Amino acid sequence: MTDRKSELAENLARVEERIASACVAAGRSRQEVTLIVVTKTHPASDVRLLADLGVRHVAENRDQDAAPKAAACADLPLDWHFVGQLQTNKVRSVAGYAHVVQSVDRPKLVTALSAAAEGAGRELGVLVQIALDAESGERGTRGGAAPDLLPELADLVARAPGLRIDGLMTVAPLSGEYAGREQAAFERLVELSSSLRADHPTATMVSAGMSADLEQAVRAGATHVRVGTAVLGARPRLG
Ligand SMILES: *Cc1c(COP(=O)(O)O)cnc(C)c1O
Numbered sequence: 001m002t003d004r005k006s007e008l009a010e011n012l013a014r015v016e017e018r019i020a021s022a023c024v025a026a027g028r029s030r031q032e033v034t035l036i037v038v039t040k041t042h043p044a045s046d047v048r049l050l051a052d053l054g055v056r057h058v059a060e061n062r063d064q065d066a067a068p069k070a071a072a073c074a075d076l077p078l079d080w081h082f083v084g085q086l087q088t089n090k091v092r093s094v095a096g097y098a099h100v101v102q103s104v105d106r107p108k109l110v111t112a113l114s115a116a117a118e119g120a121g122r123e124l125g126v127l128v129q130i131a132l133d134a135e136s137g138e139r140g141t142r143g144g145a146a147p148d149l150l151p152e153l154a155d156l157v158a159r160a161p162g163l164r165i166d167g168l169m170t171v172a173p174l175s176g177e178y179a180g181r182e183q184a185a186f187e188r189l190v191e192l193s194s195s196l197r198a199d200h201p202t203a204t205m206v207s208a209g210m211s212a213d214l215e216q217a218v219r220a221g222a223t224h225v226r227v228g229t230a231v232l233g234a235r236p237r238l239g
Contacts, residue, residue, distance in 0.1 A: 005049045011231045012037075012053055015214075019225065022218035033218055036081055036207070038228035040065060041235040044072040050231075051076040059083045059102070059226055063090040070097035083169070083207075083226060085143040088112040092119065100125035102169040102207055105145040110156045110163065117162030125166040126157045127207055130192060132185050133176030142171060147192055154196055154203065167205030167223070168193050172213055182213040186220030193221075 001009065015035065023030045036057040039047050047058055047069060056077065060066030061084025070080050079099040086094065086103055094101065095116035104110060104126050117124045128150055131140025136148050145153060150168075157165040170189045172178070178185035186208045193206045209217020211230035218225065229235065 002049075004046070005053070007233070008046065008049050008231065009053055011233070012050075012055070015227055015230050018214060018230075019218060022215040025215075026219045026221075028218065028221075032223060034224045036224055036226045037231050038083065038210075038226050039069070039232065040084075040228065042232045044069045046232060047073045047078070048076065051078055057081060057224075061085075061103075063093050067093050067097065081226075091116040095120045095122060095124060098124060100127065100166060100205075102127040103129045103143055104153070104157065105129045105131070105139055105143055105149075107153065107156055110153065110160055114160035114162050122162065124163055125205075126163050127167050127169040127205055128153050128157070128165075128196075130168055130170045130189060131173070132170060132178045132188060133173035140173070144170065147188075150192060150196065151199070154200055158200055165196075165200050165203045167203045167207065168196060169205075169207035171210070172208075172216075182209075183216040183220060186213075186217045186222060190221040 019033055020030050036059045037050055037055050038059045040061045057079045059081040080097050082094050082098045082101045083103055091112045101124055129144040130147055131144025134140040134146035136146050138146050154165050157163050172182040172185050189208055190206055196203050206222045207224040208222040209225040211227050214225045
């Protein structure tokens with residue numbers, strides 16, 4: 001193994017151990033939680049090593065970086081998740097490689113993604129991103145829709161050709177009533193997921209938790225954790 005490959009293998013083993021312990025502590029089966037490795041700012045060669053080490057889900061947050069990386073890794077058995085704020089002029093590109101777009105937070109984006117998915121002849125999974133620090137009817141500063149916008153957005157996605165409503169995503173808020181209360185924030189997301197599933201029973205994904213708070217997410221009931229730095233190390237630049 002190269003130095004980089006053994007480093008990634010060790011980091012993955014440590015993260016796997018954290019997820020497994022969190023599942024035990026929460027009385028959940030390890031199979032209920034899927035690891036998504038956030039590869040943003042890291043090169044395609046790292047993605048290739050991760051795939052070799054058994055990673056099956058990767059995430060990116062900028063189309064400019066993600067598109068060439070996904071193209072360079074098109075031969076690998078990977079699902080690509082898009083987790084960043086998304087401008088409508090990028091959706092055609094994203095719809096070409098993404099399997100799941102986790103950051104859908106406004107009607108215009110749903111319409112654009114639907115057209116792009118249809119144009120590409122692909123079906124895209126969609127998560128509605130929830131901003132738990134957004135005022136009613138508003139969007140958060142780092143993307144995401146206020147919880148009261150969820151029913152309308154989810155219905156719109158469910159009716160949109162080429163799209164599938166798969167669930168919800170959030171990032172623990174830095175401000176507002178949930179600041180510093182990751183566990184409570186993720187529990188709120190899981191509550192929102194229950195109400196979503198009342199109308200859309202197959203929308204079972206709950207994407208929450210990153211390197212610093214994956215235990216709280218697993219405890220709250222997340223089905224997917226998005227881990228970057230704990231697997232790949234510090235990012236070479238802000239991302
Ligand atoms: C970067 C990023 C992550 C991973 O963050 P780490 O702290 O590096 O684990 C997770 N989710 C989103 C939306 C991100 O942008």
